[in-house]
Amino acid sequence: MKKLKIIGGEELSGTIRISGAKNSVVALIPAAILASDEVTICNVPEITDTQALVEILEYLNIPVRRASESLVIDPSHMENKEVPEVISKKLRASYYFLGALLGKFGRAEMYFPGGCSIGERPINLHLKGFEALGAKVTMEDNKYIVEASELVGAPIYLDIASVGATINIMLASVYAKGETIIDNAAKEPEIVNVATFLNNMGAKITGAGTSTIHIHGVDSLKGCFTEVIPDRIEAGTYILAGALCGKNLRIENIIPKHLESLTSKLREMGVPFKFEFDSLIISRTNDLKATNIETAVYPGFPTDLQQPFMTLLTYAKGVSTVEENIFENRFMQVPYIREMGARIDLKGTTAMVHGGTQLVGCEVVATDLRAGAALVLAALSANGVTVINNVEHILRGYEKLIEKLKDVGAKIELIEE
Numbered sequence: 001m002k003k004l005k006i007i008g009g010e011e012l013s014g015t016i017r018i019s020g021a022k023n024s025v026v027a028l029i030p031a032a033i034l035a036s037d038e039v040t041i042c043n044v045p046e047i048t049d050t051q052a053l054v055e056i057l058e059y060l061n062i063p064v065r066r067a068s069e070s071l072v073i074d075p076s077h078m079e080n081k082e083v084p085e086v087i088s089k090k091l092r093a094s095y096y097f098l099g100a101l102l103g104k105f106g107r108a109e110m111y112f113p114g115g116c117s118i119g120e121r122p123i124n125l126h127l128k129g130f131e132a133l134g135a136k137v138t139m140e141d142n143k144y145i146v147e148a149s150e151l152v153g154a155p156i157y158l159d160i161a162s163v164g165a166t167i168n169i170m171l172a173s174v175y176a177k178g179e180t181i182i183d184n185a186a187k188e189p190e191i192v193n194v195a196t197f198l199n200n201m202g203a204k205i206t207g208a209g210t211s212t213i214h215i216h217g218v219d220s221l222k223g224c225f226t227e228v229i230p231d232r233i234e235a236g237t238y239i240l241a242g243a244l245c246g247k248n249l250r251i252e253n254i255i256p257k258h259l260e261s262l263t264s265k266l267r268e269m270g271v272p273f274k275f276e277f278d279s280l281i282i283s284r285t286n287d288l289k290a291t292n293i294e295t296a297v298y299p300g301f302p303t304d305l306q307q308p309f310m311t312l313l314t315y316a317k318g319v320s321t322v323e324e325n326i327f328e329n330r331f332m333q334v335p336y337i338r339e340m341g342a343r344i345d346l347k348g349t350t351a352m353v354h355g356g357t358q359l360v361g362c363e364v365v366a367t368d369l370r371a372g373a374a375l376v377l378a379a380l381s382a383n384g385v386t387v388i389n390n391v392e393h394i395l396r397g398y399e400k401l402i403e404k405l406k407d408v409g410a411k412i413e414l415i416e417e
């Protein structure tokens with residue numbers, strides 16, 4: 001088991017460069033199989049989620065070459081076969097292979113995606129989309145079999161603006177006959193990243209980034225190039241590290257528009273920062289004002305930054321409220337951050353944070369990716385030493401986390417036991 005040991009209180013200054021977005025790349029890699037020949041994906045973060053997806057590609061007889069920060073993927077001789085549970089279980093986003101294999105071959109077999117501790121995370125809307133396109137969905141000893149003799153474009157309304165369902169339906173419909181319309185589509189930037197990749201192959205997708213996406217089926221998709229957009233959640237996490245411990249900490253390679261909901265909240269709290277080209281420069285302040293956040297679909301406040309943001313709120317003067325509207329169980333770092341001295345009351349999906357505390361290091365456990373990120377921020381800002389257990393959760397979503405933090409002055413080390 002891997003642990004992180006962090007000695008808190010160090011001032012963070014220098015530059016952290018943001019990597020490619022995890023939530024883009026986990027869809028771009030499965031999408032690559034839709035091309036008839038070689039594709040190149042640049043700016044691919046080296047995280048365990050990426051490695052797990054490459055393992056699935058290689059299992060499907062798709063050679064993958066990593067060339068510096070790019071993946072070169074050649075699906076020209078791939079096989080469509082059931083992906084073993086042991087591989088597909090490594091990450092939830094393996095479910096994008098359902099849409100991609102269905103879209104390309106008219107058939108897909110995948111084990112149920114791993115839920116995770118933040119919520120039940122059903123995929124009923126993904127399956128509703130596949131059925132609307134003419135596929136039949138059956139479940140056979142905890143795997144899905146999705147098959148269609150012919151995929152025909154259709155209008156699909158999403159009851160929830162689901163990121164995963166929006167992307168999976170795009171993947172399944174690029175070769176469908178006629179037009180597919182996704183209504184109440186999610187608008188996250190990662191969806192635009194995937195649509196751009198598919199259009200570079202020759203797909204005909206319009207409206208990505210809005211709540212209505214049109215996909216006109218085509219007969220073939222060729223090899224091409226695409227680039228992973230910067231990870232707005234990684235960027236937000238390090239921006240929060242700067243708000244807690246920074247002294248002119250520069251977060252480089254960001255798209256400011258993707259972070260508007262966070263930066264407007266930081267401005268409300270009185271955090272000193274400024275934008276400079278593709279960077280944000282941020283410093284800590286002792287006069288943090290309390291604020292309230294409600295998570296929402298993009299461009300609202302991202303649920304993935306809710307947990308790291310709560311760490312900052314423990315220092316703000318006054319009482320702040322956090323409303324988690326996307327997932328049913330996304331406060332799992334709270335018991336541990338309370339042990340560090342935070343005063344937080346939970347009631348359903350609302351957290352009330354009584355600020356003005358100084359956290360103190362202790363031994364804690366990462367329960368999920370962003371809870372782990374929240375605990376890293378707590379440890380960096382705490383007095384004394386914090387040990388975080390189960391850091392595999394964190395390392396799967398933050399490329400070179402330890403190196404990036406060490407480079408700006410953090411006292412952080414990985415302990416392998």
Ligand code: EPZ
Pocket residue numbers: 022023024026093119120121122123124125126127160161162163164165186233303304326327328369370397
């Ligand atoms: C994506 O998950 C992200 N993961 C999540 O990031 C992110 O929190 C989430 O979008 C919301 O922005 C990836 O992109 C790999 P949803 P996804 O479908 O697609 C419900 C992280 O920390 N729902 O938009 O699974 C669902 O239960 C991760 O990087 C259904 O009910 O999220 C949830 O309550 C965590 N039925 C809500 O909708 C469905 O068929 C939003 O889920 C699909 C979703």
